[in-house]
Amino acid sequence: MIFPALILFLIIASIYDIAFQKIPNWLSLLLLISSISWNYFAVEGLDIQASSFGFGVGLLLMLPGYVFGSMGAGDTKLMAAIGCVVGFDKIVDVVLYSYLVMFVMALLFVIQQGDLVKLLVRYKTLLYGLFAGIVSYQKPDSSEAAGQRLPLAPAIMLATGYVIYPTLCTSEFINHLCHF
Secondary structure, eight states: OOHHHHHHHHHHHHHHHHHHSOOOHHHHHHHHHHHHHHHHHOSSSOOHHHHHHHHHHHHHHHHHHHHTTSSOHHHHHHHHHHHHHHOHHHHHHHHHHHHHHHHHHHHHHHHHHTOHHHHHHHHHHHHHHHHTTOOOOOOOOTTSGGGSOOOOHHHHHHHHHHHHHHHHHTOTTTHHHHOO
């Protein structure tokens, strides 16, 4: 089963993202090649069509975050590679849970930095402007918590682990780890 290897890839990506604020292309590419090889040669893997569809859906669901600047290209490529491993039925859940964990992480970071009031004032101004027919969003300063980048690979790892945990526990290889 490739899921234990996926967890290992995600741990490495998380450590690298925390240390360097970047997910290396070689890691996403290696995960992609490994998953395609697994799905092509293994009896229990996805078929190539399901794997490719998962790749495309993972990429498309993460592209808006990249385009609007809330995440980097490495996060987007990593999610596409994860989609290649888990397929369409699980990648949608992984993306949704990733966004949820990312939101909670960002909110906790803003609170911890003491910038919650600044964030709320900025969004209050935006909402009042929208009701008046004016788009008046103020971009946060780089000194504010909302203007800083967070490593998102740990959120992706947590969400992926949550989604694949039931499948992972049915594996003979690690069945004893899940039922302790």
